[in-house]
Amino acid sequence: MFSTLAPILLQATWETIYMVAVSLGIATTFGLPLGVLLATSGRGELFEALWFQRIFGPIVNATRSVPFIILAVAIIPFTRFVVGTSIGTSAAIVPLTVAAIPFIARIIEGAIREVDSGLIEAAQAMGARPVQVVTKVLLPEALPGIIHGLTLTAVTLIGYSAMVGAVGAGGLGDLGIRYGYQRFRPDVMAAVVITLIVVVQVVQSFGDYLARKADKRNI
Amino acid sequence: MIRLSNVQKTYPARRGNDAHNALRGINLDIEAGEIVGVIGRSGAGKSTLIRCINLLEAPTSGSVVVDGTDVTTLSKRDLPLFRRQLGMVFQHFNLLSSRTVYDNIALPLELAGASKAEIAAAVDPLLPLVGLEDKRDRFPAELSGGQKQRVGIARALSSSPKVLLCDEVTSALDPETTRQILTLLKDINNRLGLTMVVITHEMAVVKALCDRVAVMDGGVIVEEGGVEGIFADPKHATTQSLLADEFMDFRAGSDANNNVTGNTAGQEG
Numbered sequence: 001m002f003s004t005l006a007p008i009l010l011q012a013t014w015e016t017i018y019m020v021a022v023s024l025g026i027a028t029t030f031g032l033p034l035g036v037l038l039a040t041s042g043r044g045e046l047f048e049a050l051w052f053q054r055i056f057g058p059i060v061n062a063t064r065s066v067p068f069i070i071l072a073v074a075i076i077p078f079t080r081f082v083v084g085t086s087i088g089t090s091a092a093i094v095p096l097t098v099a100a101i102p103f104i105a106r107i108i109e110g111a112i113r114e115v116d117s118g119l120i121e122a123a124q125a126m127g128a129r130p131v132q133v134v135t136k137v138l139l140p141e142a143l144p145g146i147i148h149g150l151t152l153t154a155v156t157l158i159g160y161s162a163m164v165g166a167v168g169a170g171g172l173g174d175l176g177i178r179y180g181y182q183r184f185r186p187d188v189m190a191a192v193v194i195t196l197i198v199v200v201q202v203v204q205s206f207g208d209y210l211a212r213k214a215d216k217r218n219i
Numbered sequence: 220m221i222r223l224s225n226v227q228k229t230y231p232a233r234r235g236n237d238a239h240n241a242l243r244g245i246n247l248d249i250e251a252g253e254i255v256g257v258i259g260r261s262g263a264g265k266s267t268l269i270r271c272i273n274l275l276e277a278p279t280s281g282s283v284v285v286d287g288t289d290v291t292t293l294s295k296r297d298l299p300l301f302r303r304q305l306g307m308v309f310q311h312f313n314l315l316s317s318r319t320v321y322d323n324i325a326l327p328l329e330l331a332g333a334s335k336a337e338i339a340a341a342v343d344p345l346l347p348l349v350g351l352e353d354k355r356d357r358f359p360a361e362l363s364g365g366q367k368q369r370v371g372i373a374r375a376l377s378s379s380p381k382v383l384l385c386d387e388v389t390s391a392l393d394p395e396t397t398r399q400i401l402t403l404l405k406d407i408n409n410r411l412g413l414t415m416v417v418i419t420h421e422m423a424v425v426k427a428l429c430d431r432v433a434v435m436d437g438g439v440i441v442e443e444g445g446v447e448g449i450f451a452d453p454k455h456a457t458t459q460s461l462l463a464d465e466f467m468d469f470r471a472g473s474d475a476n477n478n479v480t481g482n483t484a485g486q487e488g
Binding site for chain 2: 116119121122125128137214218
């Protein structure tokens with residue numbers, strides 16, 4: 001039994017890791033600058049731009065209000081436009097990324113707002129330009145919080161990736177539904193659940209480790 | 220070196236708060252190489268005043284001339300370049316927790332685009348000057364308050380500024396550490412001939428460190444002069460009451476610099 005289950009379990013685990021890693025990477029690329037700007041464009045702040053807050057604040061909130069499974073279905077036309085199909089592992093990356101961008105943006109915004117405003121003042125007094133305040137002060141000081149947030153995002157995406165399994169995306173969720181549920185294979189279901197638990201544990205421990213290493217506030 | 224002429228700062232009314240005149244026409248001349256104290260109670264406007272010198276706060280009107288340049292006319296591009304000529308030390312140190320002592324001191328030079336060799340040449344002599352040779356690779360979380368402030372001072376000096384702005388630099392420190400920091404600042408003034416502007420609410424700091432003092436109340440300078448003259452013959456009621464605080468502190472048997480909580484001042488503006 002195990003010899004037949006192992007290859008598909010391995011394949012599904014790989015698909016989940018692939019979907020989560022790629023969407024996390026792309027979403028961070030967009031979410032990081034968005035979060036930085038959300039945290040620094042308020043009144044009297046580094047890059048004061050109230051129009052930016054007024055436009056992107058509601059968009060971020062709206063995206064986050066939509067349940068993921070609805071979002072994944074609702075943006076199928078967009079997914080088809082980007083990857084040419086709406087079925088499969090690569091297609092699942094699109095809704096995962098779209099859902100993760102506002103999530104990451106809010107997390108980065110929060111982590112940056114935690115940085116003591118005295119540090120911004122000190123950097124400006126030293127002659128830091130606004131971009132330097134971000135790169136030399138805000139991001140390094142917010143790094144532990146950012147790592148924690150990205151770990152949380154990764155774990156959330158693992159959960160979401162199981163949902164896109166329901167719309168034909170592959171991965172552990174897909175395996176659990178098709179084999180475990182629809183073919184009445186409790187052994188497969190158990191294997192999927194255990195694998196998910198292990199993957200989440202590993203991701204969380206690794207994220208905690210990195211955040212601890214980056215945090216020099218309590219030595 | 221620094222000349223403030225009729226400097227006013229008004230914070231506009233917002234969210235039910237009335238407009239607030241933090242500075243109502245400040246005139247102050249600071250000569251090169253002297254240490255000038257600005258003393259006043261919380262809300263007197265002294266923190267706003269010092270931030271108008273390096274334009275962390277833009278004056279509503281009036282002019283601020285530093286080393287021959289009216290800094291209120293500087294463009295956004297030129298402002299950072301000007302600020303590199305001024306060092307600033309803060310009440311709560313404002314060190315980067317993610318950087319070592321060495322890297323904190325190096326930050327102003329890094330921002331100015333200095334090479335690694337230039338940074339080492341500037342930072343290495345500063346460590347013994349502030350007595351932190353053995354803390355070079357430590358993080359701020361591993362230092363005491365006095366050590367953190369020494370890092371703050373070294374950081375302010377690393378870009379070889381002409382002026383050092385000190386904003387309540389001893390208010391978060393205990394009396395003994397306060398004495399050490401004041402001695403260090405005096406020593407730096409003697410050795411490097413820096414011009415210093417020292418904001419404080421404690422007359423003892425003025426007495427230990429300053430050549431001249433300006434007393435502020437309600438956004439104006441109410442009395443100004445040599446430290447000895449002011450201490451011998453305080454004219455204005457505010458000056459007299461600030462001096463009386465010192466006297467009471469001594470009589471109560473505690474130290475004049477005693478301000479363990481250290482958070483009553485520096486909240487204004």
